[in-house]
Amino acid sequence: MRKKVNFLPDQLTNCYSYEAYKTFVSDLVSQGKTSGPEQREDLIHYTELNAKRMKRVEKTTVLTEEVKANLLKLSQPLTWLVISEAWCGDAAQIVPVIGKIAAETEHLDLKIILRDEHLDIMDQYLTNGGRSIPKLICLDDQHREVFTWGPRPKTIQQVVIDTKSEGITDHGILVERIQNAYNQDRSTSIQQELSELMSLHFS
Helix, strand or coil, X not given: CCCCCECCHHHCCCCECHHHHHHHHHHHHHHCCCCCCCCXXXXXXXXXXXXXXXXXXXXXXXXXXXXXXXXXXXXXXXXXXXXXXXXXXXXHHHHHHHHHHHCCCCCEEEEEEEHHHCHHHHCCCXXXXXXXXXXXXXXXXXXXXXXXXXXXXXHHHHHHHHHHHCCCCCHHHHHHHHHHHHHHHCCHHHHHHHHHHHHHHHC
């Protein structure tokens, strides 16, 4: 089992609030850029799409009663540290939901960092050896890891597994199926999994 991480305060620098992150992504789009060292045409295109997705997800996401009930049980200050990048399609679907959850309670401080600027942190939270994002790390008031979540809910990951099991290697088809699954799910799976984690650790 992976050992839980204790963070030093100086590791949590150069962070974005959710509002600042949205502005950051919007500014990148206006400049025809993306985040990270690779300024590829496809990543710039995904960033433009993701800016629109984030607005749509934020507008359509309604928090469940289960999430609200578990948020009411929080009695200690927590930090939700999210690793993201502007070009990441999963992040565009997930970060707005996390942002809406965090905004519902004074006990959650959401901090967003960029993967490629914080590889020292990212490399402690690999998924099957890869730097998959987004990744949420819940920290207590002493910056000690409580739980982690990500890079996507189990229902969406199953779409990836099923697509690969069909022998489909076209990345465009996979991306389309993932985005369709997110649209149909309407953040239900994300909220359910995060609610279960909060209930498990803070009830």
